[in-house]
Amino acid sequence: MSDYIHRSMPKADPALSRAAAIVGVGETDYPALYKAARAKRPDDQPATAEALAEDAFERALADAGLERSDIDGLSVSLIYGGPTPDELSEQLGINPTFKTTASGLMAGPLPMVCAAIAEGKASTVAMVYAAASRSINRKYGGKTYTGDQAGIGLPTSYYYYHPWGFSSQAAHWALIAQRYLSLYGYDEADLGAVAMQLRDNATANPNAIMRSPMSQADYLASRYIVRPLHLFDMCLVNDGAVCLIVQSAEKARERQKPPVMVAGWGEATATGDKFDTLVRKRLAPQLQEAGNQALAMAGLDLSDIGHFEGYDPASIHLVNQLEGYGFVKPGDGLRAFREGDLSPTGALPVNVSGGMMSGTYMHGWNLVAEAVRQLRHEADGRQISDLTASLVSVAQTDMAHPLILTRENAA
């Protein structure tokens, strides 16, 4: 029988550092899926989570140079629903002894799998994420959120302020952005530097969805979602899947491609007033705490990190994370973007494949995929020179979860 218990994320623990490594990565063809979904041809079947998952799985298997019979663990993160681990195992033609569901957000599943491998529960785990969000016509904000959903974890701030017309995740980001711009003396054009850099990065990624160049005029002309945020400040909504294959460090070294070690992780969740954490503190205490955990676990300093992939549901949140981890000083984030410090050839390359804003919205899984390619030195056309350590950050409105991935034999 399979075990579907949701395991809570293991704490940062040096004993688990580099115990496991990512040996395979597979991603669906995001631009093709995006085009198909928008075309809505009458004969087109909307992409299902399971079909997308199978596509990504097969690519990951090929990438790792492994067979289906090698897979003895399966972790399933179908963020908008789909088959159970048992059902997916059957569909994929695998027979894992270790099976679990895991968070759809790339916050927790990887540490959980590393711990399971370290405990001997499996040696070769396929981690599968899929989202058919556009195909199920998922909407965000406003009257789609009601107090009836509070019992299933809907945040209070999504529905409590309806009488004042305040709702949606975008509105939360807008409050942070407006305060940031006002306090640090930036204007809306300065905020555009984030979207523009990530779009520029996406033009070098064949699997990015948005690849047409974006000028400042384009950015400013894009419609407001919640002012001061423009359309181009917000991430994509699209279908896709990502599969990672994770093995014990020992087995990982037998693979042909350089293993990407899971060297560290951290997690910090805010208590207290959510809006205070988000709008006034911009999650800084949580980012710093979790970042320190991950670095300590990996035995690295912040200066060892040569690449940052940050969760970018909105431009300002990427800035929050860069500043909160200490990569840039508070208030300096937009200047750094504007002056190219965070470009692929800058002091710290950020969201090199285009992030979720111009690349693909895979809840952080695409960010890990990019880090894997960069650390293997196989990101043709956008490779960061001599990269040995990446920090991938998933952060929400009250939680920070960094991952540190390293190239084998890195210090």
Place this chain on the structure above:
Amino acid sequence: MILKRPDRTMGGRNDTFWEWCNQGQLHLPRCNECHTLAWPIEPTCTSCGNTEFTWERLSGQGEIVSWCTFEQDYYQGQLPLPWECVFVALDEGPLFISNPDSISADELRPGLPVTVSFVAAEDAAGSFQLPVFRPRSPSAANTSLSK
């Protein structure tokens, strides 16, 4: 002009909050255990889980923390586009999402002192007074309590 609004969250202590608003006053429940003022109002204290509260009248004074303007029709025509929200730090601590009342674009900045005012509104549960915020001069202390 009565503003038709998307629905309030009602029930329990929420009803008491809105009854006080109908009197032109801002009152919030303070946790008897950890003394945190509750906003939003939830079944239990979000800080300590306690269920006993004592109602406290607030001054209605605070300062602007941030603001945003809604240009996307999240309420399917219920509110005329665009509309603005302000985010206020009340003097007593709670952070309050609301709408601006006569705050000019020039005035709007983090730290702007504001005070609560009430406007007539209506939702599915009936007519009510909606707390909004207007500018105040820092020396105009306690004028809102005289209402």
